[in-house]
Amino acid sequence: MSVLSAEQLTGRVRSHVLDSPEFGCSLHPEAMAAFSALRAAAAKSDIDLVAVSSFRSFEHQLTIWNDKFHGRRPLLDRHGRALDRAVLAEAELVRAILLWSALPGASRHHWGTEIDLIDRAALPGGQRPQLLPAEYSPGGVFERLGAWLAQHGADYGFYPPYDRDRGGVRPEPWHLSFAPVSGTALPALTVDVLAAALAGAELAGAAAVRGQLRDIHARYVCAVSQPDAAALAAVRLNPATRPS
Numbered sequence: 001m002s003v004l005s006a007e008q009l010t011g012r013v014r015s016h017v018l019d020s021p022e023f024g025c026s027l028h029p030e031a032m033a034a035f036s037a038l039r040a041a042a043a044k045s046d047i048d049l050v051a052v053s054s055f056r057s058f059e060h061q062l063t064i065w066n067d068k069f070h071g072r073r074p075l076l077d078r079h080g081r082a083l084d085r086a087v088l089a090e091a092e093l094v095r096a097i098l099l100w101s102a103l104p105g106a107s108r109h110h111w112g113t114e115i116d117l118i119d120r121a122a123l124p125g126g127q128r129p130q131l132l133p134a135e136y137s138p139g140g141v142f143e144r145l146g147a148w149l150a151q152h153g154a155d156y157g158f159y160p161p162y163d164r165d166r167g168g169v170r171p172e173p174w175h176l177s178f179a180p181v182s183g184t185a186l187p188a189l190t191v192d193v194l195a196a197a198l199a200g201a202e203l204a205g206a207a208a209v210r211g212q213l214r215d216i217h218a219r220y221v222c223a224v225s226q227p228d229a230a231a232l233a234a235v236r237l238n239p240a241t242r243p244s
């Protein structure tokens with residue numbers, strides 16, 4: 001059973017997250033403790049682990065969505081080129097937004113279990129991370145971070161849900177999920193829970209979203225990798241006493 005309520009799963013409340021001024025992120029208490037231990041372990045390898053994104057609210061995601069729908073933010077195709085909104089039907093517009101942005105209520109970042117990670121120590125002064133797969137691949141600025149996370153993330157309960165393209169969310173090597181909590185959240189975020197969250201929202205393109213909600217749920221919520229056993233087993237360890 002999920003430890004998160006329907007309102008928490010869809011980011012409409014933030015009663016399930018803690019804010020850490022020290023780490024500059026907001027996470028579920030268990031994920032925060034695990035992230036603290038992960039950060040300390042990474043520091044021993046001279047990696048300055050920083051979460052550039054953590055909890056995001058439904059309202060925040062709704063603003064992004066509506067801005068893209070109405071042309072207040074750029075709309076990009078899967079190659080990152082600007083799209084002409086005028087030639088797209090509403091259903092196509094919805095598809096295009098989903099290439100880069102989650103439907104409000106359907107982002108794993110609502111759960112407080114997800115973090116987008118960079119290594120601040122690897123960034124040349126003044127350079128901003130772009131969050132592109134190439135940065136985490138051999139030759140990229142975060143190559144060492146990518147390898148370190150693949151080797152040690154599971155010891156602290158973290159795993160990459162977007163490890164490869166499954167026809168929905170594209171690969172995101174920077175995105176880690178705290179499996180002991182997110183593993184229970186995923187099956188709890190049903191189509192009905194999502195539909196109920198959207199019913200009360202001022203969502204642009206709502207009719208087009210409703211028409212393909214089942215498919216959106218299958219592709220953008222359910223099509224993720226399974227957490228490995230080591231990441232799930234981390235729940236039985238006290239984060240403070242885990243090996244580092």
Ligand SMILES: [Zn+2]
Nearest residue numbers: 114115116175
């Ligand atoms: Zn993310």
